[in-house]
Amino acid sequence: MFAVLNTGGKQYRASAEDELLVDRIPGEVGDSVEMPVSFKADGDDFDFAGSQARVEILEHLRGEKIHIYKYRPKKTYKKKTGHRQELTRIKVVEV
Numbered sequence: 001m002f003a004v005l006n007t008g009g010k011q012y013r014a015s016a017e018d019e020l021l022v023d024r025i026p027g028e029v030g031d032s033v034e035m036p037v038s039f040k041a042d043g044d045d046f047d048f049a050g051s052q053a054r055v056e057i058l059e060h061l062r063g064e065k066i067h068i069y070k071y072r073p074k075k076t077y078k079k080k081t082g083h084r085q086e087l088t089r090i091k092v093v094e095v
Helices: none
Strands: 002-007 010-014 019-023 032-042 045-047 051-071 078-094
Touching: 002 019, 002 051, 010 019
Parallel strands: none
Antiparallel strands: 002 010, 002 032, 019 078, 032 045, 032 051, 051 078
């Protein structure tokens, strides 16, 4: 049995006891949170109804740093910035 979870504008395929790395979700470490499910499959049975899956928050962390360079040719404009995405590691308890 698996389900497609929706969070952060993205979709993740998960089964029970799977660990996923998703965009930051509100809550403390150890909290149990409900997440929307758009698709559920169990063998030959499919369900497109909007049900909920229960997940547990394992940790909050930050992703790798991404460097962004901006420049204008033939000008003296150069700019370097960076970004680190806020992430949450979750464990699917029940689908």
